[in-house]
Amino acid sequence: MDTLMAILTVFTQPQLLLLVGLGTFLGVYIGAIPGLSVTMAVSILISFTFSWDVYPAISLMVGIYMGGVYGGSRTAILLNIPGAPSAIATAMDGYPMAQRGEAGEAIGVTTVMSFFGGLVGVAVLALAAPFVAEFALTFQPRDYMLLAVLGILLVGSLSSGSLVKGIFAGAFGIAIGAVGRDPLTFAERFTFDLQIMEGGISFIAVMIGMFGISEALLQLHHVGTDAIRQQIDRIVPSWGTVRKYLPLSLQTSSIGVIIGALPGTGGDIAALMAYDHAKRVTKKPTRPFGTGAMEGLVAPETANNAAVGGAFVPMMTLGIPGDAVTAIIIGALFIHGLNPGPMLMVDQPDMFWFIVGALLTANMFILICGLTGIKLFTKIVEMPRSVLIPLIMLLSVVGAYAVNNSVTDVYWMLGFGVFGYFMRHYGYPLGPVILGVILSRLLDDNWRRAIISEREDLGRFFEGIFTSPLSLVLFVAVVLIFVSQTPLWRMIFRRKGGQTGESGK
Amino acid sequence: MKRFILGAASALVLGASGALAQDYPTKEIQGIIQWGAGGSTDTVMRSVTPHAEEILGGTVVLQNMTGAVGAIALNHVADSAADGYTLLMGAENPLLYKVMGLGERDYSAFTPVSILARGTPILVANTEAPFDDYAGMMDYIAENPGEVRFGATGPGGLPSVITGMIESVEGGLDVISVPYDGDGPALTALQGGAIDVMPAVLGASIEGIRAGNMKPLAVFDTQANDKLPDVPAVTSFNEDYNTYLPWGPFFGVFVPEGTPEDVVEKLSNAYNEAAQNPEFTELMDSRGYSIMAISGDEAEQFLTDWQQGTTWLLQDAGLTKNSPEDFGIARPGE
Numbered sequence: 147m148d149t150l151m152a153i154l155t156v157f158t159q160p161q162l163l164l165l166v167g168l169g170t171f172l173g174v175y176i177g178a179i180p181g182l183s184v185t186m187a188v189s190i191l192i193s194f195t196f197s198w199d200v201y202p203a204i205s206l207m208v209g210i211y212m213g214g215v216y217g218g219s220r221t222a223i224l225l226n227i228p229g230a231p232s233a234i235a236t237a238m239d240g241y242p243m244a245q246r247g248e249a250g251e252a253i254g255v256t257t258v259m260s261f262f263g264g265l266v267g268v269a270v271l272a273l274a275a276p277f278v279a280e281f282a283l284t285f286q287p288r289d290y291m292l293l294a295v296l297g298i299l300l301v302g303s304l305s306s307g308s309l310v311k312g313i314f315a316g317a318f319g320i321a322i323g324a325v326g327r328d329p330l331t332f333a334e335r336f337t338f339d340l341q342i343m344e345g346g347i348s349f350i351a352v353m354i355g356m357f358g359i360s361e362a363l364l365q366l367h368h369v370g371t372d373a374i375r376q377q378i379d380r381i382v383p384s385w386g387t388v389r390k391y392l393p394l395s396l397q398t399s400s401i402g403v404i405i406g407a408l409p410g411t412g413g414d415i416a417a418l419m420a421y422d423h424a425k426r427v428t429k430k431p432t433r434p435f436g437t438g439a440m441e442g443l444v445a446p447e448t449a450n451n452a453a454v455g456g457a458f459v460p461m462m463t464l465g466i467p468g469d470a471v472t473a474i475i476i477g478a479l480f481i482h483g484l485n486p487g488p489m490l491m492v493d494q495p496d497m498f499w500f501i502v503g504a505l506l507t508a509n510m511f512i513l514i515c516g517l518t519g520i521k522l523f524t525k526i527v528e529m530p531r532s533v534l535i536p537l538i539m540l541l542s543v544v545g546a547y548a549v550n551n552s553v554t555d556v557y558w559m560l561g562f563g564v565f566g567y568f569m570r571h572y573g574y575p576l577g578p579v580i581l582g583v584i585l586s587r588l589l590d591d592n593w594r595r596a597i598i599s600e601r602e603d604l605g606r607f608f609e610g611i612f613t614s615p616l617s618l619v620l621f622v623a624v625v626l627i628f629v630s631q632t633p634l635w636r637m638i639f640r641r642k643g644g645q646t647g648e649s650g651k
Numbered sequence: 652m653k654r655f656i657l658g659a660a661s662a663l664v665l666g667a668s669g670a671l672a673q674d675y676p677t678k679e680i681q682g683i684i685q686w687g688a689g690g691s692t693d694t695v696m697r698s699v700t701p702h703a704e705e706i707l708g709g710t711v712v713l714q715n716m717t718g719a720v721g722a723i724a725l726n727h728v729a730d731s732a733a734d735g736y737t738l739l740m741g742a743e744n745p746l747l748y749k750v751m752g753l754g755e756r757d758y759s760a761f762t763p764v765s766i767l768a769r770g771t772p773i774l775v776a777n778t779e780a781p782f783d784d785y786a787g788m789m790d791y792i793a794e795n796p797g798e799v800r801f802g803a804t805g806p807g808g809l810p811s812v813i814t815g816m817i818e819s820v821e822g823g824l825d826v827i828s829v830p831y832d833g834d835g836p837a838l839t840a841l842q843g844g845a846i847d848v849m850p851a852v853l854g855a856s857i858e859g860i861r862a863g864n865m866k867p868l869a870v871f872d873t874q875a876n877d878k879l880p881d882v883p884a885v886t887s888f889n890e891d892y893n894t895y896l897p898w899g900p901f902f903g904v905f906v907p908e909g910t911p912e913d914v915v916e917k918l919s920n921a922y923n924e925a926a927q928n929p930e931f932t933e934l935m936d937s938r939g940y941s942i943m944a945i946s947g948d949e950a951e952q953f954l955t956d957w958q959q960g961t962t963w964l965l966q967d968a969g970l971t972k973n974s975p976e977d978f979g980i981a982r983p984g985e
Binding site (some may be wrong): 185186188189192193196197283284285286287326327329330331332344345346409410460464465466467470473474475476477480481483485486487488489492550551552591594595598599601 | 689690700716720806838839840843844845846858861862864930938
């Protein structure tokens with residue numbers, strides 16, 4: 147009974163309800179603008195809400211977090227510019243839909259599916275947090291490394307067209323991710339003794355440049371052509387549509403929760419893995435992947451919102467942040483006089499249930515904020531290109547600067563933008579570059595940790611893999627996926643070739 | 652843009668009129684936090700600053716500027732005008748930059764506003780580790796050389812100083828050192844069994860210890876800590892540690908050297924008083940940090956002593972890139 151009361155705290159206090167709503171609303175817009183990140187917004191809020199009580203402060207933060215993760219999909223669908231790293235996969239099928247004049251439908255499905263994914267995440271947090279947290283803790287460095295290898299194999303599904311070009315792009319991304327002082331030994335790598343290289347290349351700057359600027363440059367070719375008219379009569383997906391994607395969204399939500407709960411991996415990796423999963427399991431997508439397949443929207447959007455609930459799992463049960471945002475929320479709880487840690491659930495169970503309630507509420511507000519105002523949003527794509535292109539450029543510059551308040555990042559962003567333009571021109575996919583940057587450190591750091599832990603002995607390393615059930619499962623998955631992409635596999639099973647739908651560009 | 656012009660104009664006026672300290676602050680003060688959001692430096696600075704703002708009667712806009720182990724933030728503040736409108740909110744690391752080859756500058760290019768608080772290191776172990784205290788651990792390492800996994804956070808981090816200390820006191824420490832990004836991820840790995848022992852700051856591990864998710868081996872101090880009275884001080888196992896202890900990481904607020912004295916004084920008063928605020932002291936106490944709130948010559952002396960002791964300790968343990976001697980850092984007691 148107390149539990150129920152704690153969950154319902156948000157609903158019974160209009161002020162809290164309002165704050166969660168406001169937070170979600172703000173979050174959607176912060177998330178939609180590339181470079182304005184949820185992490186940044188929440189850390190500013192810590193100072194801003196310092197003198198508040200803890201409940202209102204947390205309400206606002208939870209709202210922004212949930213809204214922000216969802217909001218990233220907006221610009222991904224409408225402009226092909228992911229507002230946040232977790233929306234990268236969304237752009238791959240969302241933007242083609244907008245180009246067909248189906249932006250309204252795409253946003254509608256995204257909203258409902260984000261809501262669904264978020265719900266699964268909250269449910270897992272509420273019902274199984276201790277178990278999931280315990281499971282997440284069992285991941286050893288070698289398991290993280292295998293997970294990263296599994297991620298690298300996604301290059302295959304992210305590169306439409308030439309796989310060789312995709313592999314090149316992925317390798318390039320990994321190299322970008324390695325630039326700067328190595329965080330483990332502080333040795334300089336690829337810095338050419340230049341001070342600006344020491345801090346590494348901001349991943350967000352690369353993302354904004356590659357997607358934002360290159361898109362704007364590409365659009366310059368079509369300045370004269372009219373914008374695509376958007377149909378917005380079908381926004382809320384029918385029950386039939388939702389039911390059709392239910393099995394897939396349950397699977398991808400589970401991926402989201404687990405990846406989100408792992409400390410060190412978050413919604414971005416979850417969304418990409420979910421996209422890949424959808425590509426693997428969907429026999430007959432609505433359209434080939436990469437050209438506007440509904441499944442390609444459903445998968446990443448359920449996964450990244452489910453990852454939010456997942457990220458709270460280790461935070462609430464162990465005081466270990468599941469991602470950057472939960473790390474800041476831990477700081478906020480600390481400042482407000484609570485002791486976030488494994489004892490929080492024992493000492494202050496109300497706080498736990500309150501957060502569950504707030505997440506639930508934020509999720510509902512996503513539905514409200516998401517399904518209203520679509521008309522206005524789709525107008526963005528209908529704008530004349532001569533207005534839209536400078537606007538994208540402006541947003542990209544502001545976004546890149548805002549991440550670290552650094553002009554250097556703006557230069558990187560512009561450089562990668564021009565580079566990205568040429569890559570697209572010559573048919574090199576951009577998705578794998580970003581994938582490489584995201585996974586670079588996960589792979590590199592954990593491989594080194596794993597091998598150092600085994601006294602740099604490969605024999606002991608493999609012994610570790612084969613004696614741990616978790617590592618073994620991951621290892622077998624890596625081998626299977628790898629082999630399934632080679633001609634050998636097809637020779638044995640005589641299956642028809644995988645999905646290699648040509649994207650229009 | 653408008654604000655920028657206004658700011659630039661007011662800066663010019665201030666410069667021309669020789670910074671009227673009685674008016675300070677006349678505009679927003681920028682507080683640059685050396686470490687990322689959610690980290691311990693971030694948390695400490697964000698909880699003390701609102702109290703300081705009240706006393707100052709101005710606004711301090713806090714901003715995280717990360718990268719290159721905090722050197723990017725340090726260089727940024729060192730290069731900004733010495734007018735008291737840009738503060739560096741940092742931890743102890745910059746004092747090791749020179750010997751670690753991470754940069755040419757450290758706090759000697761700054762004037763300390765306030766050294767707020769100091770942390771206590773503690774040695775914690777995975778609950779399933781085959782030893783229960785410091786002595787047991789040393790015996791186990793002696794019997795199983797090169798098997799125990801210690802967490803680390805890179806050269807110059809707290810674990811490297813503590814392991815350096817153990818090495819010089821015990822005459823060697825044959826363990827595997829597994830590097831992590833910070834004590835947070837390393838303590839997570841400790842609970843998952845990826846590492847066996849982690850030297851960490853007490854504040855970061857206290858909740859885990861209370862919950863029984865990790866076991867404390869020894870507090871690296873000359874006496875047991877009030878927060879964990881049952882955990883013995885390492886000096887009770889080996890008195891030689893008295894040479895180096897007490898030692899600990901600290902948090903401080905700094906301004907570039909050359910900032911007008913009256914401005915520094917105003918800032919120091921604000922931050923020292925804020926550090927005594929009961930809300931803040933309670934917060935720090937619950938995490939096992941000791942409030943210092945020192946400034947002026949006292950703070951300078953503290954920094955000098957800290958740097959001498961730590962750099963030479965690292966030098967003797969063979970962990971440095973450059974000798975402290977190259978930078979005129981004298982051996983303690985010389």
